[in-house]
Amino acid sequence: MGSISFQRVSKYYPGKSIVRALENVDLKIDEGEFVALLGPSGCGKSTLLNLLAGFENTSGGDIAFEGFPVSKPGPDRGVVFQEAGLLPWLTVWNNVVFGPKVQKKPREDYEARAREILTLVGLDGFHDALPAQLSGGMRQRVGIARVLVMQPRALLMDEPFGALDAQTRLNMQQLLLDVWQRLRTTVLFVTHDIDEAILLADRVCVMSARPGRIVENIPITLRRPRSIDDLTSPEFIQFKARIMKELRSHLAEH
Amino acid sequence: MQQGASVPADIVEALASAERRARSARRRRLLLGIVLPLLLLAVWQLSGRNGTLFGGALPTPERAFHAWWAWAFANPSPGLNPYLGTWFDTVIFSTIRVAKGFGLAILVGVPLGILVGWSRVAAASVDPTIQLLRPIPITAWLPITLAIFGIRDFGAVFLIMLGAFYPIVINTTQGARDVEKTWIRAAQMMGASRLDVLLRVVLPAALPSIFTGLRLGLGIAWTAVIVSEMVAVKSGLGYVMWDAYYVGRMDIVIADMVSIGLLGYLSDRLIVLLETWALRWRRIQSFNG
Ligand SMILES: Nc1ncnc2c1ncn2[C@@H]1O[C@H](COP(=O)(O)OP(=O)(O)O)[C@@H](O)[C@H]1O
Ligand SMILES: [Mg+2]
Numbered sequence: 002m003g004s005i006s007f008q009r010v011s012k013y014y015p016g017k018s019i020v021r022a023l024e025n026v027d028l029k030i031d032e033g034e035f036v037a038l039l040g041p042s043g044c045g046k047s048t049l050l051n052l053l054a055g056f057e058n059t060s061g062g063d064i065a066f067e068g069f070p071v072s073k074p075g076p077d078r079g080v081v082f083q084e085a086g087l088l089p090w091l092t093v094w095n096n097v098v099f100g101p102k103v104q105k106k107p108r109e110d111y112e113a114r115a116r117e118i119l120t121l122v123g124l125d126g127f128h129d130a131l132p133a134q135l136s137g138g139m140r141q142r143v144g145i146a147r148v149l150v151m152q153p154r155a156l157l158m159d160e161p162f163g164a165l166d167a168q169t170r171l172n173m174q175q176l177l178l179d180v181w182q183r184l185r186t187t188v189l190f191v192t193h194d195i196d197e198a199i200l201l202a203d204r205v206c207v208m209s210a211r212p213g214r215i216v217e218n219i220p221i222t223l224r225r226p227r228s229i230d231d232l233t234s235p236e237f238i239q240f241k242a243r244i245m246k247e248l249r250s251h252l253a254e255h
Numbered sequence: 256m257q258q259g260a261s262v263p264a265d266i267v268e269a270l271a272s273a274e275r276r277a278r279s280a281r282r283r284r285l286l287l288g289i290v291l292p293l294l295l296l297a298v299w300q301l302s303g304r305n306g307t308l309f310g311g312a313l314p315t316p317e318r319a320f321h322a323w324w325a326w327a328f329a330n331p332s333p334g335l336n337p338y339l340g341t342w343f344d345t346v347i348f349s350t351i352r353v354a355k356g357f358g359l360a361i362l363v364g365v366p367l368g369i370l371v372g373w374s375r376v377a378a379a380s381v382d383p384t385i386q387l388l389r390p391i392p393i394t395a396w397l398p399i400t401l402a403i404f405g406i407r408d409f410g411a412v413f414l415i416m417l418g419a420f421y422p423i424v425i426n427t428t429q430g431a432r433d434v435e436k437t438w439i440r441a442a443q444m445m446g447a448s449r450l451d452v453l454l455r456v457v458l459p460a461a462l463p464s465i466f467t468g469l470r471l472g473l474g475i476a477w478t479a480v481i482v483s484e485m486v487a488v489k490s491g492l493g494y495v496m497w498d499a500y501y502v503g504r505m506d507i508v509i510a511d512m513v514s515i516g517l518l519g520y521l522s523d524r525l526i527v528l529l530e531t532w533a534l535r536w537r538r539i540q541s542f543n544g
Contacts, residue, residue: 074440074444075444075446084437088441088442088455090462099445100445103446104445131536133537133539
């Protein structure tokens with residue numbers, strides 16, 4: 002459940018000069034693995050995630066989710082967007098139960114779980130608030146809750162904490178660590194923040210741009226459960242030094 | 256939270272007096288807005304007293320008001336004077352026509368606009384036709400409408416519908432086109448069908464533009480009802496206006512004009528009220544930064 006495979010996947014965008022957003026990308030993610038996709042902006046991270054989500058079609062190659070080719074978006078792959086992407090006219094509660102509702106699930110199947118998840122992400126007492134009344138961090142908690150309520154078999158997160166201030170980002174990283182420790186779903190987490198990638202992931206895939214491809218796979222063997230205190234541990238620093246060296250060497254190639 | 260109690264009294268007082276000043280400034284601006292119309296009325300009334308304004312063609316506001324009073328409240332006199340006690344019926348005739356035409360325009364314009372804004376196929380097949388027909392003013396549709404429907408109610412309703420349709424469909428299309436891609440993707444990711452996306456995402460997201468279209472459309476609907484009643488039917492404010500003009504009752508013409516203005520204003524307020532209610536989620540301000 003939740004396994005992901007990219008085989009020689011390419012994505013080109015038309016234009017005056019064709020944009021080679023991705024070229025011959027190979028990537029395998031095991032069930033229950035937390036993979037961080039790390040790279041400078043514009044290297045094709047979102048493109049890769051959008052292809053897996055089914056928002057866009059590949060120009061070549063095969064993407065499989067749980068062994069089946071990806072053709073369209075679906076609740077088995079829950080996506081968390083950078084700016085949360087909540088529906089602003091719906092309350093927190095209605096945003097969170099939107100998925101089960103449109104899937105015509107019976108209420109008793111999801112209402113208790115929705116309440117539980119809102120508690121888990123710290124949004125008790127905010128069920129009737131509108132997105133505009135929430136801070137960026139709280140909005141992103143709703144973005145995570147509405148995905149978790151669907152019990153997806155993979156989480157695709159595109160720089161979900163990129164727009165948050167440093168303190169809030171730390172809180173959200175801790176929250177995600179705790180949630181993942183319980184659920185252990187497959188996660189593909191896009192970020193350009195080295196610390197974030199190391200802290201969260203079992204494996205960091207380093208990407209480079211033009212053409213977008215994965216240039217390095219670095220397993221992160223830090224003990225779990227992890228917490229944001231690990232950010233300053235000696236092992237953490239060693240991983241960071243190594244990844245920075247890789248990034249520098251790939252920058253030097255250009 | 257305990258900060259509230261410890262705000263110094265002079266600051267509380269300063270804030271309160273700033274608010275008082277803002278409120279009285281608002282009242283002054285409101286009063287200022289009434290001055291100009293009152294002044295115009297007074298000049299009109301004074302210069303028309305001897306009954307020679309534009310060679311006697313223009314009655315004073317006072318006479319127009321008296322004419323309206325009789326038109327609205329006097330006992331109807333069968334056959335003799337159509338301008339006694341018939342105002343309410345006349346207003347209702349026109350209002351019902353506007354309601355019918357405007358309602359049809361919404362029924363056709365909003366779904367079509369959503370579809371055209373959302374689907375490239377629908378846009379390609381319908382948009383050019385709309386853009387080609389739109390420059391034809393509704394007044395130019397009068398003869399053919401009369402030829403097809405004759406002197407009957409549906410002709411008038413059709414013209415009103417046509418006039419209100421364009422701004423509604425065009426603004427709805429715009430609103431549906433500008434929906435944030437992330438909202439649509441989020442809904443699809445959560446398992447929404449195409450119909451769900453249309454009804455639960457595109458429609459609410461387009462609502463602000465739809466209301467813009469409704470307000471513009473309603474304005475045109477009132478124009479259209481007057482024009483079409485002047486030619487296509489034998490009742491309503493438009494018919495009475497033309498009729499009164501022919502028999503030289505300029506006081507009724509003026510009273511009729513004011514009635515139309517008032518109805519247009521009131522129905523616009525109604526839409527605004529509806530809009531404020533339907534879009535209340537947009538006005539809620541962040542209290543959390
Ligand atoms: N719809 C598009 N049309 C044209 N070019 C695009 C489109 N989407 C992305 N690109 C280009 O593809 C490259 C990769 O983009 P993206 O995947 O968004 O990068 P990242 O998420 O790593 O910042 C960039 O050069 C970007 O300009
Ligand atoms: Mg991106």
